[in-house]
Amino acid sequence: MASVSGDRGVPGVHGVIKMVTKEQTIALLESISRLLELKGENPFKIRAYTNAARALETFSGNFPELVAEKHLEELEGIGSAIAKKIEEFVTTGKLGYYDELRGSFPDTLSELFELQGLGAKKIKVLWETLKVKSIADLEAACRDGRVAELPGFGEKTAENFLRSIERREKHSGRHLLSEATIMMEQILEHFRDHPDVSQIGSAGSLRRSKETIGDLDVLIATKNPKSITEYFVTFPLIERVLAKGETKTSVLLKNGMQSDLRVVANHEFPFALAYFTGSKEHNVALRGRALRNGWTLNEYRLGPEPSAKQPPKPIPAIETEADLYAALALDFVVPELREATGEIEAAEAGKLPKLVELSNLRGTFHAHTSSSDGRNTLGEMAAAARDLGLQYLGMSDHSKSSFQAHGLSEEKLLQQVKAIQELNTGFNGEFWIFTGVECDILRDGKLDFSDEILSQLDFVVASVHNALSMPEKAMTDRMIRAMENPYVTMLGHPTGRLLLSREPYKVDLNEIVKAAAATKTIIELNANPRRLDMDWRLWRHAKELGVLCSINPDAHSMAGFQDLWFGVQAARKGWLKREDVVNCLPRDEAAKVLKRKRHN
């Protein structure tokens, strides 16, 4: 980003004090870290700023309160110096230190960091010698030969810059978890039955089930690295090979994803798997624990730390990742939780949650039929849910205001209710369809159907589908007003984000979560891999306030139920247990929860 004080507005202009958000503060810290890199500052100081940004990112509480009550320093990674800078930024909308740093370099220079193979040192040289201050400048300088002539650069370097520019234009660099999962399955399939593979696994953010993925990390244990590497580059979906060494190979795939293969020996596999799964911050914490025992941990081994002043503790045999955690006196931490948000402390204390699993789901809510914008009929959708082993399904077609989705009129909705009642009698108690609707929350927070209509349904998902660009306060009030309706069972996709394509609407989720707790409204975790909304980072806080989650497929076809897996993974990243998820309940108990607001 070129500038931190972007379109959200900087306080002090026209006498209007606008709130500085957490996101803006994170952007500020990241921007400072870049500028310090360009200046050639102490690398640990640079890292301190990115660490502080990370600390804020993983903080799910009330940011303005945290700053106002001067509790910033309680976050690990934020000390007195950075806390003071954040306070200045939040209270005045400006940071003198940052403005001073910015003065030395043009704002557009930071876009060069987005190019692969280009870091602070080279960017600095390009700027100081060739006055390259943007990607467009760099492209020109590469094409007319000026880059190749610089000492320490050369023809190939210039060529690689051009390729990076081309790649950035074509692809955003990140990909949906669902797309990454499918591609990884094909890579693993490529190696199936390969005689030299003794262990294989995917690592990285894909293994941690992050909502978007950068690179696909593949790890293979073998006695014959050469044969594995040679075979990897024959994978048919490779566009070109980016790097090929003895233990590491990087390729660009035809769909724009990058995949990195690491080859290790069999006994190194658990260490490499843990190492390449990350997150980086989680690894740093593991290393710290190893050091305290006089050990050093890397991607190949847990060994004695050479410079340890005391003789190290004996090192137990390690054959699996679980052995490694055990050696560090930790309960096994599943990959989904390895985000350095307190999982190490919990693992040490034996307090890791028993996370919800796909097999815990007894039913599901929020599905569409061909009556609105779905592809399959009511009967087909019910059959698909039943085939997955679910015991109930909550139907919720769109309401009338969602013209674009052929929302149902009152009349059509009540017809559907009747059809469902008939189907239910035919199931003989072996399956059950709950009647419902995905009801639009209108601009003013009123609902698209009257209470008289809504009261005839088993449940109501209330969602925002239009007027997405309202100011934050208005949007927040709008959604809270909807939740105050006793017939609104759950709030659908609370931010409306479409990952990698549409920003979330501006809404104060802290207030939404508070209101959900107060009104006993369930919040949806929309399992569609483009949404995964509400975000996993907010669930721990929500659950502490007593908010229930519903993992909803938002299925628009029979295949849509498959998305539940992504929803469960997101719930697991949010530390949710079976009892936090309403659709893990048996049908009768779920039915009671659906009605609980109406009896108040």
Next chain:
DNA sequence: GCCGTTTTCGGCCCGACTGTTTTCAGTCG
């Protein structure tokens, strides 16, 4: 700039690969 079961000073992960060098700097994860 942060942090502390050895520390208020002195650590802070480090190995792999590329390209330009001719022993290494820069970048990445």
